[in-house]
Amino acid sequence: MSDETRPDRYTLRPEPDDRARRFLIDYKEELNPSQYEAAVTHKGPLLVLAGAGSGKTRTLVFRVARMVEEGIDPASILLLTFTRRAAEEMLQRVEALLGSRCDRVTGGTFHSFANTILRRYAQLLGFANAFTILDRSDSEDVINLIRSRMGLDKKALRFPRKQTILEILSLAANKTCGVAAVLNEQFPHLLDELDELGQIADYYRDYKRERSLLDYDDLLSYLRELLRGHPELAERLSHTFRYIMVDEYQDTNRLQADIVRLLAHSHDNVMAVGDDAQSIYSFRGATVRNIFEFPDLFPGTKVIKLEENYRSTQPILDLSNEIILQAKESYTKNLFTRREAGIRPVLVEADSERYQSRFVGQKILELHESGVPLPEIAVLFRSSFHSFDLEIELGRRNLQFVKRGGFKFIETTHIKDVLAHLRIIANPQDAVSWYRVLLLLNGVGAKSSERILAHVLDAPDPFQGLAAYRGRGAVNTALKSLAEALQQARDEGLKPAEQLEVIVRYYEPILKHRHHDDYPKRQKDLEHFTIITERYRSLDRMLSDMALEPPTSSVDNVLATDGEDEGLLTLSTIHSAKGLEWNSVFIIWAVEGRFPSLYNKDDDELEEERRLMYVAATRAKENLFISYPINIYDRATGMLLNRPSRFLDGIPRRILTPVMLMEDDDE
DNA sequence: GTCACTGATCACATT
């Protein structure tokens, strides 16, 4: 529908001050003029360029509240965020303002939203509704299988590894371009393999389709396909969700933009919020261009900038501005604050990683003693493994922490193993899980599992098929006990946690055999995992959640599950720190080779690393410490890391104060 | 032909 033909009956009421009283909340009092403007503009496309700490979340919260107060049905509001947590937090804050009226707002990530819609309409695309979601390592397993079936692993010249193949296919999906374009742009050295990669892509797509498997990208791709191919459904959904808000728009990709465009097709009521200076997810196909092209996608877009920073003191902002000022491209905003006074950020050079860790540990204790609560302190780093040494140091000082980012609990082999059994129960056609489960059996390798699987999937009831299969000797007994366990766990009357217990009981001997060294630790993990699953009533729901929004804590932190971070210090990758803030922030490993990482060499990648440093610095409210160890030998590359991060080059001492570490031998 | 085990090699960020 063009702009002309669309009836636009909405008129913004004039608002003399006395009229404002009809609202419970005094929006003008609560928000600055730009924020207010954003909160009361409900019709038509709106782009909010919100700088770091500019009260973006607050604006979104008040905007939802305002809509509900104006009588807009909460069920017609869709809030798409980067993590489920972000959505939950916002909706809780709205609830605090208005009570439970707003609990019918739909909120979540693009992926979880796609999952919800596809569970309902997947059959329109020829999928079973009980599809299984493949996480990254599942997808890699499939790629591996295909690669060996196509005989590409035996090729004389080396063929790319499964991670690389998947990365290429994933980028092609997210940027909605062909494999050839991805190769041209990012993997020119693999252009010779274009044909084979294309074949793998086709094979992979068909393989998943036949078995009702969807990877992360499929959730989005098929949602788009659904909307494009079924206009009447698109119309209906568009009508259901008449007010759409997309947070962190700078980290969305072309595919997501397409979805937003289609969803809003009948009304154009879309608010995109983001900050071009904080775009840090290009590895997921996100491009900062997306946010700039929003007005092209939605002609007539109103643009609002939020430039006042309420988070950080002036000295912290000075440093942040300095970091981003040196970027090659320039950004749209200039942040300012009224929090003039404050402590200057500090740059600490340490002789070794140990000294860096000791400095951080000691400083954290000092801050804590001077009254900063531990949950108000965070240590940020480029890569998850950068904190290993510090974790030991913190343990020594009895400082407990939650770690965000990095390997997740849910991704460990033993958890994935038991989940695979449950996934078979939920989707008996799930060949990926069948493989995983069969390969666990002693005497069953790649070949026999293919044979067994062919037999199993051919049977009208795969479980009967398994029970009927005749293997040789020990293999046969193993298969029988697997069949038995699956039958038992399949009982409709069981809750997910109980089903899991059946599987764990069956799996324990396998675990013992395969991981005899750290068997007890892994067994504890499994126990803990059953506790996590107790809140679920539906197996499908639980499995989707585990794939899309798994418990956030990383491996060793399960005990502080999803840690409402009570009393705990935070360790986090910068990526996982997006949108968060702390009174005091440490950025460690600010050294060339680690940050920026050695793997990112071209200009665009380096620009993104710079934005990453900017994101890190702008997390701090009052205290910011940047540190780097010097003269570190990097074994992986054989390089000596001996220069501070280029992003700190040339920053005047009055903005970033270098500090010497003094030895006070306490050991 | 098939599988299990050993030791060398390499490791960025995430829905």
Added chain:
DNA sequence: GATCAGTGAC
């Protein structure tokens, strides 16, 4: 810690 190639055992 996970993965891969190589090797010996059945």
